[in-house]
Structures are given as C-alpha cells and as structure tokens.
Amino acid sequence: MSAIAIKYNDDIVDLQTAQELGLKGEEIELDNSKEALEVLRHSTAHLMAQAIKSLYPDAEFYVGPTVNEGFYYDFKTSAEIGQGDLKKIEKQMLSFAKKKYPIERYVISKDEAREKFKDDHLKQAVLDMIPDEDVSIYKQGEFEDLCRGPHLPNIGLIRYFKLTKISGAYLGGDSKNEMLTRIYGIAFATKDALKSYMDMMAEAEKRDHRKLGNEMKLFTFREEVGAGFPIWLPAGGRLRARLESLLFKAHRKRGYEPVRGPEMLRSDLWKTSGHYQNYGENMYFTHIDELEFGVKPMNCVGHIKVYEDELHSYRDLPIKYFEYGVVHRHELTGALHGLFRVREFTQDDAHIFCRADQIEEQIIEVVDFVDKIMSTFEFDYKMMISTRPDKAVGSDEVWEISTNALKSAMDKHQLAYEIDEGGGAFYGPKIDIKITDAIGREWQCGTIQLDFNLPERFKLEYNGEENDKIQPVMIHRAILGSFERFIGILTEHYAGEFPMFIAPTQVAIVPVAESHKEYAKELSDKLIDINADSEIYAKNDSLNKRIRTAEKTRVPMIVVVGDEEIANKTVAVRDRRTREQYNLSQEEFLKLIQTKINEVNF
RNA sequence: GCCGACAUAGCUCAGUUGGCUAGAGCAGCUGAUUUGUAAUCAGCAGGCCCGGGGUUCAAAUCCUCGUGUCGGCACCA
Structure with a gap:
C-alpha cells in the first residue's frame, strides 16, 4: 500500500501539497486510522459534490467538512432533492471513482478565485471567511473546488462509502440565514469497516426507545393529546414507579426532605427570580381573574417558598428539599424527540440551601450520589463545568467566585472534568454529568448548579452565630435529569431488557x-x-x-x-x-x- | 421555528397512470385442541384511508391550509 498523505508537525499534509512545498514526514497509508479517514472522508465529500454538480448543474457549494460521523456537504440547487435521490448520487459517485481521476492542487489569489467562482454566491461567502491572500483549488476531472485540503491523490481510492442522510441546514449555522441542502455520508478504507458501521447503526435503530416503548407498551404519544406530552402506559408506569421508589429511599437516606410546590405561580415571582425576563419565551402563561400566572418550568421558586416558611439557624444547614417536580417548557416542534425532548416532564429535582463553607462538601456529596446511581446502571460518565452564558443575572464577581468554587471542589477531590465555556444556567455555573451508554453514545443527564443569585433576589437568610442575618447559598441538582429522558436512555442502554430491579414485570x-x-x-x-x-x-x-x-x-x-x-x-x-x-x-x-x-x- | 419526507385496522405494512365492495400478517374475539420450553387448526370481527377546504362525473390517490410523526438544522436551565 502506498502513502496517501504525510504527517508534518502534527498536521496532515496531502501528497500534492507535500510535493509542491518539498515537505517530508511520516507516511499515512489508506487504512481506518483517524488520520487516513479524515483525508478519505474529505475527498469523498468532494466526490459527492462532483456527482451533485454533474446531476444538478446549477448547484452551488458552501462547505464540506468531515465530522465525527463521516462528512457532509452543504449546497444549494433549484432542483428538489429527496432521500430517494441519494442512491442516484451514490451511483454517479461510483462511476466517477471508476475513472480514477487524479486530484490536482494549485494555488491562486483570492481575487482570481472570486472571478473563477463568480456565479457561485456560496463560494463567495466562503471566500469572505478566508483571511489569506492566496487560496488553494483542488481539481478532479472537470470538477474544481475551493478547498484547504488535505485530499487523496486519486478519487479511485474511494470505494467504501454510503450517503446516509439528507436534510436542511442554515448557512453558517445561523437560523437568520438561508437554508441549504445538506447531505451526510460515511466512508471507510475497507469493506468490513463500512459493514460494521452499518451494523452498529442498525443496532441503534433496534434499540430506539420510541420503537421499544411502543412494542413493550411503556408509553405512547397521541396526536389529539398534543405534541410532546407523553402518556405512560401500565408497563411504563410500573417501571417508573420502581425507579421512583428506589430514588425516594436514596434521598431520605441522604437527609433530603420531600416537599412540593404548586404547578403554577404568579408571574410576579417569575419576575423576581428572573425567569420571566430570561426564560419567558419557553414558559406557558395563563390568567386567573386579573392576575397572570406562569406554569413552572423549574421547581426552584417553589422550594424557595418552602425555605421561607420558617426562620433558619446556621445550625440547621444544609437544608435539602427534593421533589419529583413536573415542569412544562415550550420546546420548539422540531426539537421534540420521543421521551428525550418533551414539553412536560418530571425532574428528580432538589435544592440544597447551605452556608458558603459547606459548598465543597455538598458538591462532593452530590457527585458521590451521582456516581452511585450511574454505576448501578453500568454507565460510564464524565463531568463538565459550564461557565457564564451571555444571558445571565448577577455580577461578574459572583460568577467568578461560584465558578471557582466548583472547580476547587473538583480539584481537591481529584475529580476530572472538562470546561464548557458559556454553557451555564442564567443564574449560576454548573457541573453537568454526561453518561455513555452500552453502545457508546453520550447523553447529558444530571446537573449540579451553584447559585448565589436566587438567594439574593429573594433575600433569603439564616441566623448566624452572632445572630446576624446571612444569605445562604443554593445548590440546584438533578441526577437523572428527568424520568422521561432517563427512562428513554435506559431503554436504549438495555435494549429493552431491563434488569430485575426496575423491569415492568419481574x-x-x-x-x-x-x-x-x-x-x-x-x-x-x-x-x-x-x-x-x-x-x-x-x-x-x-x-x-x-x-x-x-x-x-x-x-x-x-x-x-x-x-x-x-x-x-x-x-x-x-x-x-x-x-x-x-x-x-x-x-x-x-x-x-x-x-x-x-x-x-x- | 426552518429545510425535506411521511400519515391506510390496536401494531407492522400492501393498495398501479384518480375508477367497482380498501387488502395482508400479527394482536383481538369464538370454537376445537390441554399441550413440557420461541408461532396448533378453523371461523369471526375490526377502517371518517390524520382533520378542514378545494379540483373532478369520480379522490386513500391531485391541490391547499392545519395537526402529528420522522431525518437534520437551529434551540436546549
């Protein structure tokens, strides 16, 4: 087997470029290594573009990168392309591949490129994003494309690929822009690798909780009930009840008190909490007589009202309230997906009110709780700390303090985590728990959020040692996230074969x-x-x-x-x-x- | 919300270019059979063809507006 590219200073450089610049490095062969697949898939995207251009001559092309699961190309054509056309495009790709066109590279100035692609407004948009003076063009047969590479030396090397999905995608990923057509595909160096990928896809489909939920009579959805409102059937009800009761015990053991807030609260409260301003578009509102009420999208305000019901001493802290809280959120229709994204769901929600000096131990206690549950279900997991988002309440200083508190709690206990910049909740930073299921897919479930803002907004307090009024810290946390989502994940994780302790029927x-x-x-x-x-x-x-x-x-x-x-x-x-x-x-x-x-x- | 596809019995699906009484398997019901570890046989019943409006002599089929579902995008406390 001969090389398809080389590795130069940790970059993958294709042979065309290496030859031109006289670079030398470790050779990359066409196998299923990460580097080789990167090159192969990128070239397969170009081959797809070539096929599309020949079938739909007015097609204009935006970008065609490789992604975790293969590659895609975004383009625009006046023709309507559907799922059924993928076969046709694949066939055309194969016939080009058989011609074994070499992939040639040359460099021109940006102005020349603008002239060359003057009829293609998408390529002009791509050129706008390139800061360099010169750009590279790759050519195979009649087809030329603006591209940074790297590419295979010859399209004849592309043999084992499959176009998988077709969909719309916004130009530049921005919903304000025009919508392009996107076709996804996958490619491998060997036939076996492609087959095992297709098998894995089939396995995931077999495990789909929507299909299993229907077959096993766990839950259902009905058009006349409304999108995103699940109906729990007897078998699903039994499963859920087992999970709920196990978890109830676990909370009691750890000192949590069961409480319950109302389903809707006056809008004034949501204004105090900041939800009205920051989360209002996702909430449902109604009127009772002249007053506006908001259906709760979260349970924290209810728990704050429980806290406010009596005076608290520093000796009483931490105080932990928990609730299987039913919440309603206006999710966009396109976001709904089985039990994974619904408009009404039940969180295993809890709020811990504690002193500042208790933050660390409380965080660690919750992390232990999470570990106990996730390891019982045989999930691997990792944790991510999310920092201040654009839309947020509270001063930078408070954000800094609370973010550092999370990090130092984790650091002190030598717990690994990643950082998600700007991924926090509007009232505070958080630790998200991402679990990996039996077939390697990642899911976000639990979350631990540190909050200095709501206690401030609601003027919460406790009596300190000097009988002074001190503001408590609030920790929001959910471990499963929601029963709906978690049961959906469990269904796919176990492929419907639930272990005895939660199975609907033993x-x-x-x-x-x-x-x-x-x-x-x-x-x-x-x-x-x-x-x-x-x-x-x-x-x-x-x-x-x-x-x-x-x-x-x-x-x-x-x-x-x-x-x-x-x-x-x-x-x-x-x-x-x-x-x-x-x-x-x-x-x-x-x-x-x-x-x-x-x-x-x- | 956006792009595209789809919606026929409880479930999974057939149903030609618009044309007779809309079909099958599974599930259900009735009867025979009473079974030793993955489908016994026979019969019966089951449909506002997602909803509204339109085109046509004629619509499950064509057009249109909704609703819902699916694949992505965007969104995601």
Missing part, C-alpha cells in the same frame, strides 16, 4: 396446561408479597407459543410449571440470555427474586 409464569393455572396463581400471589410483579400466560395457545410470547416481552425471568413442579413444589426457570433451564424449589426461587430486587440500593 417474572412470566407459564403453566403447561389448564390444570396448572392454580399453582401459577399461587406463585403469583407469593411474588406480590415480595414486591415482584408477574404475569401468567394461560391463554388457549400452545405451550411453545406462550413461551415465545413471554420471551418477546423481554421479561427477565420465565418459569414454567406443570405436573412435576406441582408435585415437587418447584419451578422450571428459563434464563433469558442463555435459554437454558434449571429447577428451583419454590423457596429458592422466591429468595432469588427477592435478592435480585433488593440487591440494588442507591
């Missing part, structure tokens, strides 16, 4: 024949006593059929009972994963279920 009982139904019922009652849900498959179907039906529900355990089991007071257990069978006495069986349900404590 056991499926399959009696061999009519005469064994009574024994099945007896088992089912005993299971209820140990807080396990079961379902009896006694329909007038063959035994095989009923086992198949039970398997398809993804229940963690199936037991079959017949004459033998009744005689010996046993059950025949069928393991979900191995499909193997073994016998357990009734006591052993019940003990096993009980252990599996109770072994988990957050």
Whole structure:
C-alpha cells in the first residue's frame, strides 16, 4: 500500500501539497486510522459534490467538512432533492471513482478565485471567511473546488462509502440565514469497516426507545393529546414507579426532605427570580381573574417558598428539599424527540440551601450520589463545568467566585472534568454529568448548579452565630435529569431488557396446561408479597407459543410449571440470555427474586 | 421555528397512470385442541384511508391550509 498523505508537525499534509512545498514526514497509508479517514472522508465529500454538480448543474457549494460521523456537504440547487435521490448520487459517485481521476492542487489569489467562482454566491461567502491572500483549488476531472485540503491523490481510492442522510441546514449555522441542502455520508478504507458501521447503526435503530416503548407498551404519544406530552402506559408506569421508589429511599437516606410546590405561580415571582425576563419565551402563561400566572418550568421558586416558611439557624444547614417536580417548557416542534425532548416532564429535582463553607462538601456529596446511581446502571460518565452564558443575572464577581468554587471542589477531590465555556444556567455555573451508554453514545443527564443569585433576589437568610442575618447559598441538582429522558436512555442502554430491579414485570409464569393455572396463581400471589410483579400466560395457545410470547416481552425471568413442579413444589426457570433451564424449589426461587430486587440500593 | 419526507385496522405494512365492495400478517374475539420450553387448526370481527377546504362525473390517490410523526438544522436551565 502506498502513502496517501504525510504527517508534518502534527498536521496532515496531502501528497500534492507535500510535493509542491518539498515537505517530508511520516507516511499515512489508506487504512481506518483517524488520520487516513479524515483525508478519505474529505475527498469523498468532494466526490459527492462532483456527482451533485454533474446531476444538478446549477448547484452551488458552501462547505464540506468531515465530522465525527463521516462528512457532509452543504449546497444549494433549484432542483428538489429527496432521500430517494441519494442512491442516484451514490451511483454517479461510483462511476466517477471508476475513472480514477487524479486530484490536482494549485494555488491562486483570492481575487482570481472570486472571478473563477463568480456565479457561485456560496463560494463567495466562503471566500469572505478566508483571511489569506492566496487560496488553494483542488481539481478532479472537470470538477474544481475551493478547498484547504488535505485530499487523496486519486478519487479511485474511494470505494467504501454510503450517503446516509439528507436534510436542511442554515448557512453558517445561523437560523437568520438561508437554508441549504445538506447531505451526510460515511466512508471507510475497507469493506468490513463500512459493514460494521452499518451494523452498529442498525443496532441503534433496534434499540430506539420510541420503537421499544411502543412494542413493550411503556408509553405512547397521541396526536389529539398534543405534541410532546407523553402518556405512560401500565408497563411504563410500573417501571417508573420502581425507579421512583428506589430514588425516594436514596434521598431520605441522604437527609433530603420531600416537599412540593404548586404547578403554577404568579408571574410576579417569575419576575423576581428572573425567569420571566430570561426564560419567558419557553414558559406557558395563563390568567386567573386579573392576575397572570406562569406554569413552572423549574421547581426552584417553589422550594424557595418552602425555605421561607420558617426562620433558619446556621445550625440547621444544609437544608435539602427534593421533589419529583413536573415542569412544562415550550420546546420548539422540531426539537421534540420521543421521551428525550418533551414539553412536560418530571425532574428528580432538589435544592440544597447551605452556608458558603459547606459548598465543597455538598458538591462532593452530590457527585458521590451521582456516581452511585450511574454505576448501578453500568454507565460510564464524565463531568463538565459550564461557565457564564451571555444571558445571565448577577455580577461578574459572583460568577467568578461560584465558578471557582466548583472547580476547587473538583480539584481537591481529584475529580476530572472538562470546561464548557458559556454553557451555564442564567443564574449560576454548573457541573453537568454526561453518561455513555452500552453502545457508546453520550447523553447529558444530571446537573449540579451553584447559585448565589436566587438567594439574593429573594433575600433569603439564616441566623448566624452572632445572630446576624446571612444569605445562604443554593445548590440546584438533578441526577437523572428527568424520568422521561432517563427512562428513554435506559431503554436504549438495555435494549429493552431491563434488569430485575426496575423491569415492568419481574417474572412470566407459564403453566403447561389448564390444570396448572392454580399453582401459577399461587406463585403469583407469593411474588406480590415480595414486591415482584408477574404475569401468567394461560391463554388457549400452545405451550411453545406462550413461551415465545413471554420471551418477546423481554421479561427477565420465565418459569414454567406443570405436573412435576406441582408435585415437587418447584419451578422450571428459563434464563433469558442463555435459554437454558434449571429447577428451583419454590423457596429458592422466591429468595432469588427477592435478592435480585433488593440487591440494588442507591 | 426552518429545510425535506411521511400519515391506510390496536401494531407492522400492501393498495398501479384518480375508477367497482380498501387488502395482508400479527394482536383481538369464538370454537376445537390441554399441550413440557420461541408461532396448533378453523371461523369471526375490526377502517371518517390524520382533520378542514378545494379540483373532478369520480379522490386513500391531485391541490391547499392545519395537526402529528420522522431525518437534520437551529434551540436546549
């Protein structure tokens, strides 16, 4: 195999450029390494542009970069292009690739480039963004494109690719600008790599919580109910209830008090908190008589009112309130996505009111709490500290102090984190927890936010040692984020095969024949006593059929009972994963279920 | 919100260029069968073809306005 580019001072330089400038460096071959794929995919984007230009001669091109998942090219044409046209474009790409055009590079001045692409207003926009005097042009066959490179030496090297998606995208990523057409694609150096990528995509599709939620009867959405308002079905209700009760215990153990604020509060309060000004466009408002009310998009104001209900001493702090708080937010229609983005959801929300000297220990305590839960569900996670956003309340000084408090708490305990500049909430900086699921996708769930602003705005206080009035610090935190989103993630993480302790149904009982139904019922009652849900498959179907039906529900355990089991007071257990069978006495069986349900404590 | 696609039975989907009574599988119901570890057989029932308006002798099919869904973009406390 020969080189396709070289590595020069950590940059990837293509052969065309290396030759022109006489550069030498470590050779990059065409394999599935990060560097090689970068070059390959960039060239594949150009090949796609070449195909598009030949099929749609009026096409104008903006930019065509590589991204994490392949590449894309943004362009504009008067023709309407749909999903169905991707095959046609792929075919054209292959026929160009077969011609094995070399990719040539030359440099011209920006003015010459402006003249060359004078009919292409998108290329003019690209030229506007380039500060350099000279620009490089890459040419393959008749097709020429303004580009920085790097590229393959020849388009004949492009063989294993696939165009995956077509969509709209704003010019420059700004919703005020015109909308272009964007086509996404993926390319690899080998056939096997492309195949395993496609397999992984198929696996993700199989796990899609919207599909599984429908199949497993966890939740549903209905047009007549409204977009973004989930309906929880019995199986989903059972799963959610298990999660809620485990988490309730975990909060009590850590000194949190359950409280509850009203669903809507007078707008004056939202003005005091700053939500009215900073978050109003995402809130729902209504009137009661002459007064305006805002439906809560967050639970903090309610918890502040709980705090204000009595005087607090420095001895009482920290005070921790928690609530499974139902919130409503006006998400844009295009943002809605299954349970991941909805307009009504329930947060596992809590607010900690503490003294300034308690911030660090409280942050660390929450981080531990997060760790306990995420490791129970076998999620890897990382933490990110988000700093002051453009739209924010409070002085720079307060922001600085609170941001540093978060960083130093993490530093002192040697916890790793990344920084997200400008990603904070409008009232304070935060630590976000990003989890990685079973097939490597990242999700943002929990958040820990430090807030000096709301206590100031609501003039919160406690009595200090000198009987002076001191302002407490507020820590907002959610660990799952929302039950909706988290259950959606869990569904995809486990591919619907929930572990015993949260599964909607713990056991499926399959009696061999009519005469064994009574024994099945007896088992089912005993299971209820140990807080396990079961379902009896006694329909007038063959035994095989009923086992198949039970398997398809993804229940963690199936037991079959017949004459033998009744005689010996046993059950025949069928393991979900191995499909193997073994016998357990009734006591052993019940003990096993009980252990599996109770072994988990957050 | 923006670009594009889509919406037919509880679910998954057929339904030709506008043309007869809109079909299938699964699920459901009834009956026969009483089963030992992934689909027993037979029968029945099930539809405002997403909603409103229009074109046409005739609309599930064409046009239009909504609603919802999907893929992205933008948004995301």
